[in-house]
Amino acid sequence: MSTEQDVRLTPQRRAVLDVLAAADDHPTAADVLDRVRAAVPGVGAATVYRTLALLVESGQAAELRLGQGEASRYDRTITQHDHLICDACGRVEDVRAGLRRTDLDDLGAASEFTVTGYDLRIHGRCASCAAAGTPVTRSTHG
Numbered sequence: 826m827s828t829e830q831d832v833r834l835t836p837q838r839r840a841v842l843d844v845l846a847a848a849d850d851h852p853t854a855a856d857v858l859d860r861v862r863a864a865v866p867g868v869g870a871a872t873v874y875r876t877l878a879l880l881v882e883s884g885q886a887a888e889l890r891l892g893q894g895e896a897s898r899y900d901r902t903i904t905q906h907d908h909l910i911c912d913a914c915g916r917v918e919d920v921r922a923g924l925r926r927t928d929l930d931d932l933g934a935a936s937e938f939t940v941t942g943y944d945l946r947i948h949g950r951c952a953s954c955a956a957a958g959t960p961v962t963r964s965t966h967g
């Protein structure tokens with residue numbers, strides 16, 4: 826593997842970056858592919874998937890793994906934030922749970938564990954699923 830840290834912006838990569846920058850819904854790679862194809866018809870799936878991997882590697886996007894059997898989601902927001910996950914429809918929303926540094930330090934001290942960060946996923950049902958009574962059918966825990 827060549828180290829290609831300077832993610833050069835070919836038109837296809839630019840399109841992937843643009844799609845991700847406009848996405849506030851944590852799309853899967855397949856979602857990104859659909860949206861890129863709407864802008865750049867005929868772009869190859871391999872190109873899009875490889876570009877997503879490069880963006881994650883170079884720190885321009887984050888990959889969110891929700892568990893066994895769930896497709897990875899791609900996140901344009903790379904700064905610290907947490908996620909609300911709807912276990913009925915799979916919707917993922919950004920949220921700031923706001924754990925305090927002192928709580929983390931206490932937790933670390935109590936368990937003799939050096940805390941370097943955290944990543945919270947809060948599970949439940951989104952407003953539309955709750956209103957529609959959509960049953961929980963996914964197991965995105967872990």
Ligand SMILES: [Zn+2]
Nearest residue numbers: 911914951954
């Ligand atoms: Zn939902």
Ligand SMILES: [Zn+2]
Nearest residue numbers: 900902908919
């Ligand atoms: Zn996010």
